[in-house]
Amino acid sequence: MRFDVFSLLPQVLQPYLDASILQRAIQNNLLEVYLHDIRSWTTDKHHVTDDTPFGGGGGMVMKPEPIFAAVEDVLGSPPACPVILLTPQGRTYTQQIAQELSAHPRIALLCGRYEGVDERVREHLVTDEISIGDYVLTGGEIPALLLIDSITRLIPGALGDPDGAQDDSFASGLLEYPHYTRPAEFRGWRVPDVLLSGNHAKIERWRRDQALLRTLRRRPDLLEKFELNKKDREFLKKREQEEVDSTNNNLRPTSES
């Protein structure tokens, strides 16, 4: 998988690429990341990459010429792969989009700064626009790293554990079950007995139930789209009943009232 990142601050991405799983994926030739400084494609004396907006108003807009020149120089014209603009106006990023993008052998990421990019970049160069959420950052560099990170995890062999990406929250449609490691007791808080039992079928069921419960409590919207099996439905029904019972108990008048 190859990423070409176009940015005015490409140096901010490097430290993250030089650590842990991304670094290992690069060393193992599973991942290539090329960082391109858009400023290198300016042709004027002062290397200007932005200008004031036509029509007035505050802020600066990234000029189209160096962006087109950089992307077309590296990727050809028309570009040989998807060109994704990171912008709060894009489609909201999800694990499903990460899966979809991981099918491409090569992706270009264009990081906006300031008020954004000249609209002609959007109209005639960019093939997709992605937002990482409904908030505004100072630039697209963190979103670009976020995409690279989440897509790299999906490359077979990139994670130490070959099944690591399968159980992830969102990958299955459920949030992930809770994890524990040694010690079995810490400050008096014990790890659930079932995890120490060595009974793999029971552990699997417990993990599934916990994932269901966590999703129900934190992200019920995900559960609406999830295909429950018979045991899942039985478990959730039991929990619902327990909650109804405990609410009723709490509402019951006590002997003093």
Ligand code: ADE
């Ligand atoms: N650039 C600034 N804010 C952003 C966001 N939320 N997503 C993607 N790119 C951005």
